[in-house]
Amino acid sequence: MTRGLAAAAAATLAVGLASCASSDRGSDASSTAPGSGAPGSSASGSGGTSGSAGSGGGAAADTFIFGAAGAPSMFDPLYATDGETFRVARQINEGLIKFTPGTADPEPALATSWESSADGKTWTFTMRDGVKFHDGTTVDAAAACFNLDRMYNQTGAGATQAQYWSDVMGGFKDQKDDAGQPVPSLYAGCQADGNKAVITLNSSTSKFPGVLGLPSYSIQSPTALQQYDANNVQAQGDSFAYPSYATEHPTGAGPYKFQSYDQANNTVTLVRNDDYYGDKAKTATLIFKIIPSETARKQELQAGTIDGYDLPNPADWSGLKDAGFQVEVRPAFNVLYVGLTQGNNPALADLKVRQAIAHALNRQQFVTSQLPEGAKVADIFYPDTVDGYTDDVTKYDYDVDKAKSLLAEAGQSNLTLNFWWPTEVSRPYMPDPKSVFTAFKADLEAAGITVNETSKPWNGGYLDGVEAHQADVFLLGWTGDYNTPDNFIGTFFTRTDNRFNTGTQPWGAELSDQLKAADAIPDKDQRDAAYVEINKKIAADYIPAIPISNSPPAIVVAGNVQGLVASPLTDERFASVSKTG
Template structure:
């Protein structure tokens, strides 16, 4: 058996002499940008839900704060079989004594153990699981990464040992389990809610093992959390209260930050960056964005099922003008389907170029008549990968109008927008992605594969040649061999034009100078573990 490094779980060992009360200090208000659909993070894919769930849960493993390295969380380490198919997670040592939260309707009678791991994954694996039958739900991340097909079984060896057996090698498996969708939930809480017929509380009144405990949620207003007095790693609990103040208007968020009404904000407008950086009360953190803003063509809606039409629309987009106007000094023009910092990126890929005349000719050859109506869906929220979707949509409306298309811009509330696009109701839409785990499959498989249709693949594009390359790359572990396959897949995707990559944005994170030890996540997450306010 090949043994991976078993990480010593030292975070809590050095902190046992200190209680959370001694470490917690004051309140922090986070100016968030949208209302989460719920808190059962396995059901969601957007950063709004991820941020809202982050304080509440732990996974078996997690990413080191501000980095891409996977470290232990509710599991202290893992053994990997020689064939790469069996992953064994041992949840003993520090993990004994891990407490679940309580609320006014639920008080746990036992500590975290293997039964909670089984419930967490079996409800996603088995459509006939009692939880799933009683409370039908979709698990888009789990499905889009083919984990529903590749995990053969999850078994309990004893109360603190769980074995995952895979059907085939998955080079990204450990990284995938560090993502939010794999957060461990309480089997005891699920059983109680099934018995009482209140399983919707599982999503709306969440119970986890995380550093903060859910208190209440008022849609479009706020989410309130309090410090977890029983957290297994008390050094990470340095706030008494954590409040998400929900404001969809970026200018309002900035005003609140500058007035001290919130201490951290999200996604400032490019136009506000200079003033924020000059404010002595503001600390401006930034790093290259591990992201992509793109235009997706629904290939199941005519005329976008025709390659010539997608090529024409791609050529008609004046990307340089969009990047200058929308991203200003915080964007880099994109030509490929992942950021340049992602290993396996193919630097040889080039755009067809801005050519409205050729675009008109291609549309005519495809039988698309001048004045043909199409709908362009624009996001209602500001995202790191697209700071102003409304402006981008208006510029695209003008670009495509120049080649004879009659473009109508539509939008919906964010949750409805995501739901409808996953159902394939759109013609063309604006969206984007921030990488979740540092592995190429998180782009090439999770976003663009056949298995991701109905979840993250909003172009509804399924290409057998592309899919075969991506699936093969995921089943081997040699980085050079994987890179060769992923680069072939990138070339194939560029030929087929299911999306138009627009830009990679620089991530700017303004926060009060009073905030200590906040780490900018390469994956666009906002975590408040270990954060304090002086």
């Protein structure tokens, strides 16, 4: 996870596309992005007209305009980690599978069915007949394998930026570690057998088949990928330049086709794919209008110049509903946690100190006072809708006296912690980071802990500093990509060189090995049971961080919008959306 997730991936491209800095994977883009206009200002040029409250905007009923929080980094999802790029990519592309609307359950997409061998290492996908990419070339098993091999064969800057591959699959074909040894990969290969794409893995994994529904694993046109030199990603100092495929010619098989990115007006325009194999998009044109300020997005929705936007502030939900807008609340599929950097502050190496911090935080008061209805205190690092969930773990109820007692036992009654929190960002699990920090700072001080405060912009030093282990304590979270425990705790703790620095603790490698072993169990019931035991050990014996809450985020659209299905994965597909009036 450490590689690139915290690094800014901004780049000025040859064609002038500005790339936004990477955000914490699985979450939406931050409130500002290069190329998206000054913070607090609204972008112009949507062509929308003013409307009455709740009526929505757009030039016509066959145009849907969505207010985006930031600019897409580019349009090749293989190299993306940010939510705004994925939001556009989901409309253009499809993978072998996708997720049933409103759920985290896989369903057929470019493949109509799939089956696994008993050992979980061979997956056979039967391809859908008669499907074409936007350039007219055929979607078949050979195209699917071409895409997976392309992902595996990334080198140089392309490998650096293909983070969803490295974080999920491991190494690339020719990748070596610092000792010159090959970096292990889950992926062994893909062969086209008639209309079947046969994917072989080096180990069974709970990630399959769900990971193949993510935008980064989209099946794109091999013809266009080759014609527009898609793999030619170039490092330019601390930033990256992308080839014309990623900036002007993304070519998928989804319900919308890419038309243009107008940087002057901060709009991305897609048009309906009339040759789409499934139900055709309800609107002829889909526009993403980049509006960095959440307040400005709300104002534009109220003015009727956009038809919807993501992550309205929970404080605005009631007023938006009263004005006739539709606030669709997603199921909570996220977690907020207070991270503890192991090995940074020697005191944090003591389990009693970590237990004391857990007891000092008044999580229930935070949930009640700052999060929307439906939010819950989290006792483990994923919500109860994820496989392998258990609440039969050691719990740390709010108890200031217990916290003080544990600190005294550890000889840390005068403990000082450097506590970091991010600015210029809002997350589904953390709508207002400053308020979160303020509440937890007061809790820690009530337990006798001195708190030194550091705040940095999310993409301007915060993520970099957290990944570099500069903070003792920090605020972060996660929105799930698909329904496996591995996508949460596996992402957090499998690598020992993670943001929690667990490799400095004697239990860090033990936890990593337990997670790898659990992920490789082919039988779901046995795998879920293994994750239950791991969660118990994380809560009782390790405490690498403190889970805080699961919060249901929302998406809001105008009153005349129909057909939107809110997704727990923020995986909304706008082809089903229509407008009346």
